[in-house]
Amino acid sequence: MVKRDFVKLLLPAVVAGEFYAPDTRGYKELSDAVTGCEESDGTISRADEAGLQNYIKSHKNLSRKDYLILVDDNDEPDWYNSSDLTKKKGKRPKKAPAVCSKADAVCEGTGELQNSYERYQFYPAPTKEDFATSKNYTAARESCQSLGDNWDLMIINTKREWTFLKEVMDDSCWDHEAWWIGFKEYDTVAPGQRGSLTTVFSKEPEWEPKWETDEPNDAQGVEECIRYRLGDFNDAPCSKYWSGVKRDEIGMGYVCEKHNYIESCEPVAIDSEFMENYSIHEPKNAGEGKSWDDARAFCQAKGANWDLAVPNTEAEFDKLVQATQCSWSRFWLGAKYTAYTDEVAVDYGLYYAVDGSDEAQIFRRWDKHTNWESPDPNNKPGVTECIRMRGDLMNDQDCSVSGKDKPHGWICELSEPEDPCEPTMSLVGDRYAILNTLGDNRNKRAACSAVGDGWGVYEDSSDYVTALLAANGYSGDKQPAAVCERAVPCANQDGATFTAVDEDDLKIIGLGNYNKASAKAACKNYGSGWNLAIINDERESKEINRKLGGCYNYWIGMTHSESIVYDEVSSMIGFAPWAPINTQKICGSGCVTMRGGEYYSADCDAEIESAVVCEYTPPVENKKDEDCLPCKHNALIRPWHSIAGCSKPVDTCEESARLQIVDQWKIGNGKSRPVRYGFVGLIKIPQSVIDSKQQFSVLIRFSPKVNHGHFQLWNMNFWNFYNGGYEVLIHSKNWNTDLHDKTSIAFVAEGLNVNDIPELLFWRSHQRRHQCFQPSMHHGQRTGADQPKSAFELAIENHGGDISNVSRVRFNKKGKVIFKGARD
Missing domain, CATH: 3.10.100 (Mannose-Binding Protein A; Chain A)
Structure with a gap:
């Protein structure tokens, strides 16, 4: 600027x-x-x-x-x-x-308010000595415009903004001066009856000025420019640069404002091709606006795949802004937001979108302009609000609001139908594909090549392919357009005898008809520590495949969501050699089988002819209680004071949960990569609590220096984050998923901005009252069946998920939180 x-x-x-x-x-x-x-x-x-x-x-x-x-x-x-x-x-x-x-009273204002917000600049009337520098309306506008893009004379859009102007004038002892403002009035009807009123951008204003008695009045001829004085407004000739009588040399002041898009924009041509999948609905009359639910129902009633619009990118949002044609109206969008904090203007919460988009896929441009004293999102912890747009900005609002004097509009979007994950070919497998037509291809060879890498025309004959064709209605003269074959990596072992492997840490068994559960049971029959193999990298994959005989399907222990592969404790595995065929849709969730070193998506419950790869993992040696950290070991953590009416944590170290540090690390050089810390923690629960099958809660308390981090947790549930995110409340699950040492709970903290080890507080029951951990979240909450749900519960319900499945949480100093669910 x-x-x-x-x-x-x-x-x-x-x-x-x-x-x-x-x-x-x-x-x-x-x-x-x-x-x-x-x-x-x-x-x-x-x-x-x-x-x-x-x-x-x-x-x-x-x-x-x-x-x-x-x-x-x-x-x-x-x-x-x-x-x-x-x-x-x-x-x-x-x-x-x-x-x-x-x-007489001497005004000695502080003058502080005039510098409260960078979007406003105040230029009071010059003194008599500098009277010649006083500005008329046009010169005042030019002065504002010289400050930079979007600057011009101030436009008052709300009572809040008018009150702010009055407060600045009082605080700065300027209330007796006259100030040019960004309104113009034409064709006055009579004294006290205005004609047409516009802003400096020739737009109809949202707010009606509080006129002085008998103003506007064109008392001095044509008076089209508007001045502010003593809380009221009057019209004056635009050429005047003085107030009162010119010979008294009382100059004019003016107020400049950096305007937002909605105040200054001009409608442009709408992208008609883009709008084929959207519809804008803007009620004009009071009472015709809709709540978020009603607006969504309207969109869904338009037909299949219609719903409220969700802007997934900035480009998409800008197209929607363009389509609203500079309207003052507010439009509902297809997203909800549940805040974790009551700190305004902090994007710190969980999101739900009608199209299933996660937080990172919902584009947001919060309104910091309209309500500058409480910019969006103006958070209400634990309360789910709906997102709406106005101009090129968004804000969060009570979902039930429909707008009375200013009815709410809404925007609908037609989404692409969900991919049902069906093959694009008439019949396709990992080895053969039967094509009903050649499509746009010139011949069989081109059609088979188009199936994917390594595919060609099948030119041999085999009982298997003949049976496959017959099962799909092809025999005699009725034949498909083409039969294609892919040369899988293990094709040179076709027909080779299956070879079992029986080693101390690896066993390969089969062949048989297995599903995931029966394959896993076959591995566990070997004893403690045996399970389906988890393949973590290319080296391990090559080592296992080198020992396999024949070209068969093999059950392994991983699962997948879309194309991401996970181990049994839901940690992502970077190595995922999916079979390179474009007809296999890797979507949804499922299990993983392997053939020729390549992965295939498999129905976990379906029995297929296959072999099984098992591996042995040595048991982890139990750490002794004396390896636990002492209680109250972190001097940076404030003492705990229980609020009246709230349960007190266990007060003796011996009967409380204890913390062991299994491993610690530091990454980053502080230059090209920020320094980050992490550790693996083991929470030890008293044996008596486990034996009694009591429910329990643990509060993991980091020091206030922690404002960035990632957390992973498997055999307990996250309940909520408090006090900026560095105090984490977790609950015992209603079932026990431990396979080893049921008195311990492992968790990982990584990406921490400081090297900080938490302390623990322990309760022998589930603690659900948010105000016991952060008083600002009180809001009349109480225990019992009607207890308001936590921010996690509300957001996950809106997201269509289950709080018991949240296993990973990430938060940063900007307040953003991302959660992910565990996978079976």
């Missing part, structure tokens, strides 16, 4: 006390008027005193007089015309009343 050198001087100013007229019959002599005011502890009012004109207009016993006695800038009394408070010329009147000010 280009900014001029400008010094705002804040000088003590004399402001009026209470106006009064001691004798409305009038005084013959000026000296008598002075005495009359002094005898009542006042002084004669100055002709340019703030509020004087309004006072006179509101008192008929003064406004009906032709003349009044007032004083000029030099405190000399004189006769003034009551209509415009200019000095009377010529013969003095016989008598006139005086207007007095009860007492």
